[in-house]
Amino acid sequence: MTEERSLQVKSGNTTINLTFSNEILSIAGARRTDIPSRNILDVALKPSPAGTTHVDIQALVPFKVNKLKLNNFNYEVVQSQSADSWVEFVKNVAYQKVKPNKHLKIFINPNSGTGKAVKIFEKEVKPIFDAAGCKCDIVVTNGRDDAKRKIIEASDLQNYDAIVVVSGDGIVHEVVNGLLSRKDESFIKIPIGVIPAGSGNALNVCLHGETINSSMQHSALTIIKGVPMDVDICSITQEDGEYFSFLSQTYGATADCDLRTENLRWIGDSRFTLGVLMAILEGRRYEWEMAIKYSEKNKDIIKQNYKKAYAEQKPKDVSDSEGIVKIERKYGSVNDPIPKDWEILSDDIFAFYSGKLPWVGKGAIPFPCALPNDGLMDVIIVNRDKISRLRAISMMQKIAKGTHIDLEEVDYYKVEAFRLTPKSRDVGYISIDGEK
Numbered sequence: 001m002t003e004e005r006s007l008q009v010k011s012g013n014t015t016i017n018l019t020f021s022n023e024i025l026s027i028a029g030a031r032r033t034d035i036p037s038r039n040i041l042d043v044a045l046k047p048s049p050a051g052t053t054h055v056d057i058q059a060l061v062p063f064k065v066n067k068l069k070l071n072n073f074n075y076e077v078v079q080s081q082s083a084d085s086w087v088e089f090v091k092n093v094a095y096q097k098v099k100p101n102k103h104l105k106i107f108i109n110p111n112s113g114t115g116k117a118v119k120i121f122e123k124e125v126k127p128i129f130d131a132a133g134c135k136c137d138i139v140v141t142n143g144r145d146d147a148k149r150k151i152i153e154a155s156d157l158q159n160y161d162a163i164v165v166v167s168g169d170g171i172v173h174e175v176v177n178g179l180l181s182r183k184d185e186s187f188i189k190i191p192i193g194v195i196p197a198g199s200g201n202a203l204n205v206c207l208h209g210e211t212i213n214s215s216m217q218h219s220a221l222t223i224i225k226g227v228p229m230d231v232d233i234c235s236i237t238q239e240d241g242e243y244f245s246f247l248s249q250t251y252g253a254t255a256d257c258d259l260r261t262e263n264l265r266w267i268g269d270s271r272f273t274l275g276v277l278m279a280i281l282e283g284r285r286y287e288w289e290m291a292i293k294y295s296e297k298n299k300d301i302i303k304q305n306y307k308k309a310y311a312e313q314k315p316k317d318v319s320d321s322e323g324i325v326k327i328e329r330k331y332g333s334v335n336d337p338i339p340k341d342w343e344i345l346s347d348d349i350f351a352f353y354s355g356k357l358p359w360v361g362k363g364a365i366p367f368p369c370a371l372p373n374d375g376l377m378d379v380i381i382v383n384r385d386k387i388s389r390l391r392a393i394s395m396m397q398k399i400a401k402g403t404h405i406d407l408e409e410v411d412y413y414k415v416e417a418f419r420l421t422p423k424s425r426d427v428g429y430i431s432i433d434g435e436k
C-alpha cells in the first residue's frame, strides 16, 4: 500500500481531488476512475502565462477490447504549493522498478510484413515514447544484415538503455547476432524490445500472449516499463561459420512453409498455413541424418517439469537480470566427431522443429513446454512414414493450442544439442529463426 497523497485540481467548474494510492490513480468526481498506475507514462507541471499552474498527465488508458489509448489529462491546480511533491510522488510510483526517460536505439525494417513499419512507428508508437520522455535514435534498415552490421560497428552502445526493433523476428535475429559477434561482450547485456511490424512476430507473441499480440501500444509500454528477462541463445555452426538463434531451428515442412512462401508476403501470416498445407498435399519427404543428445524423452515428465517450473516462477527485480554475460559453447563444432552418448536417427521425416520459446507466431505454439532459460531446446520430430496426410492436417490444427504433442505420431523431447545433416541440399531448407 503506497502513501495517500492528493492534489486539488479544477476540472471544468468542479474541484476534484487527484489521489494516488494503493497503486491506483483515481480521479474522484471526474469522468474516469481506476486508471491502473502502471499505465501512467508521464506527469508534468506547466505554469500558464496567466500565473495559474496546470498538471498534465499522459496515460495509456484501456480502450476497446485489449487495446490501450494515449490520453492527455490537463487540470488547473488549486493549491500549487503541494503540486511539485505530488508530481514527484506519482513519477516515483509509476516508475518504481524501471529507469524513466530511456534512451532507445530503434531499428525499423520498412519492408517487414506488409510494409507498414515506418507508418506504424510514426503514428502509434513514437507518440508513446515521446510521452514517456524517451529519447529515440532511429535507423531505417536498408537491406539484409544492415541492422547486424550497424550493431557490430556501433561505438556508442553504452549510451542506450535498450535496442528496439520495429519489424518481425528477422531484425531481432540480426540484432542478437550483431551483439554476439562484437568483440566487447560487455555491451551484449542491452535488453531488446520489439514492436510487432512483421509477419510472424514470434517474440512479441511470446512476450504478450496471443490476445494483445497486435496491440502496438502494449508492446511500447513493455519497452518503457517491462523488466528484462533472460533468454538462452543457441549457438549453431555450419560450414561457413557460426550463427546465433533465439527462437527456432527447423528442417522439413516447418521450414518450407516460411521460406518457400516468401513470394506470398502480401497475404500476411496466412502464408505459413498455406505453406504447410502445400507440403502435406504434395506428400513431401525429407531425408536426413540426425545425431541428438537428449535431456528428457518422456512427454509426461516434460509436461510435469514445465508445470513445476512455471509455478515456481517469480517476478524478478530489474537488477537481478544479468543479460547475456558469457557464451558457454558446450558441444564443439560441425567438424568434430559425434560424441558417444548421442543417438543417431535416420528415418525420413516430415518435420523437425526445435525451439527456445513457445510460440513461433500467432496461432502456432509448437513448444508448449518451452522455458526461455532452462538451457535446453524443445524438439518435435514427425516421422514421415508414421503420419498420414489426414493426421498431419489434424496436427497442424492442434498446433494452434499446443495439443499436438499428445498425438502419438509426434515425438516431443528436451535436448541439449543436435547435429542435423540433410541427405541432399536440393530438398528443403534449414531455417534458423525463420531465416535461410
Ligand SMILES: Nc1ncnc2c1ncn2[C@@H]1O[C@H](COP(=O)(O)OP(=O)(O)OP(=O)(O)O)[C@@H](O)[C@H]1O
Pocket: 109, 110, 111, 112, 113, 114, 141, 142, 143, 144, 145, 146, 166, 167, 168, 169, 170, 171, 174, 197, 198, 199, 200, 201, 202, 434, 435
Ligand atoms: N530495407 C530492407 N529491404 C528489404 N529487406 C530488408 C530491409 N531491411 C531488412 N531487411 C530484411 O528483411 C528480412 C525480414 O524482415 P522481418 O523479420 O522484419 O520481417 P518479416 O519476415 O515480415 O517478419 P517475421 O520474421 O516475423 O516473419 C530480414 O531478414 C532483414 O534482413
